[in-house]
Amino acid sequence: MKKSWLSRCYVGLVMFFLYxxxxxxxxxxxxxxxxxGVWTGxxxxxxxxxxxxxxxxxxxxxxxxxxxxxxxxxxxxxxAAAIGxxxxxxxxxxxxxxxxxxxxxxxxxxMGVSLMLLFAMCGISLGYLTLIIAHVTFCTPYxxxxxxxxxxxxxxxxxxxALDLGCSPMQAFYKxxxxxxxxxxxxxxxxxxxxxLDDFIISYFVSSSTSQTLPITIYSMTxxxxxxxxxALSAIxxxxxxxxxxxxxxxxxxxxxxxxxxxx
Amino acid sequence: xxxxxxxxxxxxxxxxxGERILHNIDLDINDKEFVTLLGPSGCGKTTTLRIIGGFVxxxxxxVFFDGERINDLPPYKRQVNTVFQRYALxxxxxxxxxxxxxxxxxxxxEQERRTRVKEMLELVNLKGYEHRTINRLSGGQQQRxxxxxxxxxxPRVLLLDEPLGALDLxxxxxxxxxxxxIQQSLEITFIYVTHDQEEALTMSDRVVxxxxxxxxxxxxxxxxxxEPANAFVADFIGExxxxxxxxxxxxxxxxxxxxxxxVDKGFDEQERVDVVIRPEDIKIVPSITGQFSGLVESVTFxxxxxxxxVDACGYKWMIHSTHAEEVGSMVGMSVEPNDIHIMxxxxxE
Amino acid sequence: xxxxxxVSAPYLVWSAIFVIIPLGLVAYYALTTxxxxxxxxxxxxxxxYAPVIxxxxxxxIIATIISLIVAYPLAFIMSRAxxxxxxxxxxxxxxxxxxxxxxxxxxxxxxxxxNGLINRFLELFGIGPLTMINTPGAVVLGMIxxxxxxxxxxxxxxxxxxxxxxxxxAQDLGATPWQxxxxxxxxxxxxxxxxxxxxxxxxxxxxxAISRMLGGGSSMLIGDLIELQFLGNTxxxxxxxxxxxxxxxxxLICMAMMNMFDDGEDKEAMLL
Numbered sequence: 001m002k003k004s005w006l007s008r009c010y011v012g013l014v015m016f017f018l019y020x021x022x023x024x025x026x027x028x029x030x031x032x033x034x035x036x037g038v039w040t041g042x043x044x045x046x047x048x049x050x051x052x053x054x055x056x057x058x059x060x061x062x063x064x065x066x067x068x069x070x071x072x073x074x075x076x077x078x079x080a081a082a083i084g085x086x087x088x089x090x091x092x093x094x095x096x097x098x099x100x101x102x103x104x105x106x107x108x109x110x111m112g113v114s115l116m117l118l119f120a121m122c123g124i125s126l127g128y129l130t131l132i133i134a135h136v137t138f139c140t141p142y143x144x145x146x147x148x149x150x151x152x153x154x155x156x157x158x159x160x161x162a163l164d165l166g167c168s169p170m171q172a173f174y175k176x177x178x179x180x181x182x183x184x185x186x187x188x189x190x191x192x193x194x195x196x197l198d199d200f201i202i203s204y205f206v207s208s209s210t211s212q213t214l215p216i217t218i219y220s221m222t223x224x225x226x227x228x229x230x231x232a233l234s235a236i237x238x239x240x241x242x243x244x245x246x247x248x249x250x251x252x253x254x255x256x257x258x259x260x261x262x263x264x
Numbered sequence: 265x266x267x268x269x270x271x272x273x274x275x276x277x278x279x280x281x282g283e284r285i286l287h288n289i290d291l292d293i294n295d296k297e298f299v300t301l302l303g304p305s306g307c308g309k310t311t312t313l314r315i316i317g318g319f320v321x322x323x324x325x326x327v328f329f330d331g332e333r334i335n336d337l338p339p340y341k342r343q344v345n346t347v348f349q350r351y352a353l354x355x356x357x358x359x360x361x362x363x364x365x366x367x368x369x370x371x372x373x374e375q376e377r378r379t380r381v382k383e384m385l386e387l388v389n390l391k392g393y394e395h396r397t398i399n400r401l402s403g404g405q406q407q408r409x410x411x412x413x414x415x416x417x418x419p420r421v422l423l424l425d426e427p428l429g430a431l432d433l434x435x436x437x438x439x440x441x442x443x444x445x446i447q448q449s450l451e452i453t454f455i456y457v458t459h460d461q462e463e464a465l466t467m468s469d470r471v472v473x474x475x476x477x478x479x480x481x482x483x484x485x486x487x488x489x490x491e492p493a494n495a496f497v498a499d500f501i502g503e504x505x506x507x508x509x510x511x512x513x514x515x516x517x518x519x520x521x522x523x524x525x526x527v528d529k530g531f532d533e534q535e536r537v538d539v540v541i542r543p544e545d546i547k548i549v550p551s552i553t554g555q556f557s558g559l560v561e562s563v564t565f566x567x568x569x570x571x572x573x574v575d576a577c578g579y580k581w582m583i584h585s586t587h588a589e590e591v592g593s594m595v596g597m598s599v600e601p602n603d604i605h606i607m608x609x610x611x612x613e
Numbered sequence: 614x615x616x617x618x619x620v621s622a623p624y625l626v627w628s629a630i631f632v633i634i635p636l637g638l639v640a641y642y643a644l645t646t647x648x649x650x651x652x653x654x655x656x657x658x659x660x661x662y663a664p665v666i667x668x669x670x671x672x673x674i675i676a677t678i679i680s681l682i683v684a685y686p687l688a689f690i691m692s693r694a695x696x697x698x699x700x701x702x703x704x705x706x707x708x709x710x711x712x713x714x715x716x717x718x719x720x721x722x723x724x725x726x727x728n729g730l731i732n733r734f735l736e737l738f739g740i741g742p743l744t745m746i747n748t749p750g751a752v753v754l755g756m757i758x759x760x761x762x763x764x765x766x767x768x769x770x771x772x773x774x775x776x777x778x779x780x781x782x783a784q785d786l787g788a789t790p791w792q793x794x795x796x797x798x799x800x801x802x803x804x805x806x807x808x809x810x811x812x813x814x815x816x817x818x819x820x821x822a823i824s825r826m827l828g829g830g831s832s833m834l835i836g837d838l839i840e841l842q843f844l845g846n847t848x849x850x851x852x853x854x855x856x857x858x859x860x861x862x863x864x865l866i867c868m869a870m871m872n873m874f875d876d877g878e879d880k881e882a883m884l885l
Contacts, residue, residue, distance in 0.1 A: 007690040021720035084621020099628050107819030110857045114635030137631040218715045234716045241711040339784040346785045352778035356800045366786035
């Protein structure tokens with residue numbers, strides 16, 4: 001009993017550390033005063049200003065456009081790649097997987113500057129195109145890593161069974177293989193989308209001032225000493241993320257329960 | 265016999281998640297005895313074992329080891345070792361290091377460690393496997409490593425939690441014989457948990473049958489098989505025909521629409537009872553000479569004998585016989601009085 | 614056959630153009646002058662920045678070690694909790710990661726600055742004000758705060774695989790709690806430790822925003838140096854490329870060291 005009390009305290013302490021900054025942000029988003037240190041009264045002023053801030057709104061829409069396009073492209077590219085790599089022989093597969101790991105392990109800043117050099121050399125001006133290319137490049141490996149295990153878990157005979165039952169190879173692929181690896185494809189898509197939304201470092205090197213994404217705008221706001229709209233923005237992002245995460249978790253828990261019931 | 269008692273559970277109860285999963289168990293285990301806790305899953309047999317191992321603390325009651333109360337003694341201070349259900353071998357160590365583990369903890373010098381591990385691996389027939397990694401062993405070999413590892417510290421009691429559950433039938437039979445041999449050669453106490461009645465009957469000196477956190481019956485395998493205490497035990501230990509009956513008076517019971525002589529007494533007059541008859545105790549006779557008769561519904565060849573299902577007096581009777589009867593034919597059946605076991609009805613839960 | 618190697622061709626071409634060629638470019642820039650002649654000057658000039666590189670390494674190592682110390686017990690507690698509790702803990706740890714790290718770092722500015730929350734609190738007791746922001750300590754704090762989940766998750770995943778029976782078996786054989794930790798849990802969680810170290814050390818050593826926001830000018834890191842060469846006033850992509858090469862070498866060394874400790878199985882599962 002004493003032990004569980006101690007471990008609960010420890011977890012509480014770490015959680016405190018993780019959440020204090022976020023709580024501070026949210027509390028100050030309602031502060032009337034512009035300065036971070038002083039509390040002068042409750043106000044929704046910063047939320048109002050946030051929604052009238054052209055730069056923020058523009059960069060938000062940039063971020064969403066880039067994230068949607070790059071997540072879809074990365075998912076298509078990555079799923080095909082996973083199937084192809086899965087079909088390779090041992091040696092070719094391990095080479096391809098090493099190429100796949102590389103962008104994940106390589107520091108983002110190096111990837112950012114290396115792409116910047118490439119675009120500069122080819123004379124491609126920085127903008128949406130370069131952003132999307134960069135995002136697809138760092139998202140695709142995550143799609144591959146999500147789809148690969150699903151391919152490996154799959155019973156190799158189901159494809160043959162489908163052919164045996166009269167599917168053409170194309171039908172067998174769409175009716176059997178794709179549904180089987182769908183969970184991996186979807187989680188790859190989600191991961192790509194969120195990584196793309198969240199990316200700062202790489203985007204910082206490959207975007208122009210007209211194609212700024214939200215994280216870049218946030219960075220330039222933090223460079224200015226006082227910018228209370230950030231607090232309001234954080235609060236909104238936090239609530240959105242919280243709602244999504246709770247929904248996903250409740251859904252997951254329910255599915256698990258159903259599965260348990262099925263086994264009983 | 266009493267001075268021989270090594271472990272006693274006195275009035276031990278365990279609550280888990282607000283539910284009582286062990287109801288006030290009293291159990292004595294003698295030194296050098298092979299005791300089997302037998303019962304269906306969820307009966308509390310593993311919990312009982314884990315109490316002795318020190319992994320579960322009883323909510324109520326006391327546990328004594330060699331006369332000393334050990335309720336609060338952590339597992340690492342007990343003279344008891346366990347063979348876990350799925351072996352729980354250390355995946356980061358090889359065979360030798362797994363077996364050596366306990367000795368290292370007790371700071372046994374290296375030279376002695378080496379000889380003792382060697383002896384132990386010989387005992388479990390694993391000579392030459394010292395440097396194998398665990399995941400390159402078969403299930404049976406992992407089992408042997410687990411046994412060697414648990415025995416290396418010379419425990420006074422070895423606890424075995426369904427140790428053969430993951431093995432195939434043939435290997436299981438081999439290991440049963442081997443475990444018995446090891447127990448006899450080392451002269452230590454084995455407490456063995458299983459849900460397999462055959463395993464329990466073959467290996468044990470004493471069988472403890474459990475259900476729903478209670479001990480239903482304990483005794484030698486012969487006692488348990490021949491004189492089951494109630495219908496559940498009868499059914500669980502070997503196959504049985506269990507039918508409703510009425511005890512008219514001592515030595516006279518009515519079931520299947522007629523009266524039978526029997527050897528049981530001490531029931532209330534007209535008490536409703538369970539009548540238990542083993543399938544091999546029903547003799548098939550020409551239908552005129554039988555005590556009752558019925559229609560053969562199915563015959564299945566089981567290797568040593570035939571298993572027949574006979575429909576008579578509203579019950580399906582299972583009969584084991586070396587001769588097969590024709591499906592659809594009428595047969596007579598007779599039962600000796602001392603093969604009829606009368607039992608009190610179990611209280612409905 | 615659905616097995617068809619050709620479908621990976623677009624990806625491989627993509628990787629060649631946008632991963633491999635750019636890296637070649639970095640190497641090319643690092644080894645040439647602005648006019649394109651071969652030179653080792655750029656790499657030699659990196660030597661001037663040895664203090665920056667050393668302090669980057671030092672701060673990253675400190676942040677990694679503290680993260681490991683904080684995360685290890687937490688991951689173990691999590692891995693032993695009941696299913697529902699585990700789910701909740703996981704969610705609580707993931708949640709901050711979903712907010713952009715710039716926002717989270719910005720919040721620490723509010724807390725640490727001269728008239729920030731901590732100093733206001735201390736003021737009540739007549740202490741301070743302490744200088745916390747714009748110190749190396751603040752940078753380390755920011756690193757730990759941002760990357761702690763990267764340490765917790767791989768540790769938690771490996772510890773989940775340690776069966777409870779394995780721990781009980783050790784206790785059963787006479788291992789005290791301390792011996793269980795040192796002889797069973799730590800050896801079995803080594804893959805998680807090495808992955809965690811890599812996953813924290815790499816972003817720490819290559820960050821530039823955290824040091825800029827929390828360190829002020831006080832502690833320049835390798836990342837800041839690279840950023841300055843490409844986007845700053847001292848535009849010099851050749852030198853920047855050379856520093857990038859050095860950064861990659863440092864990371865390779867770190868990963869090679871980590872690989873010595875485990876055989877690199879399950880790397881894939883760990884990265885996700």
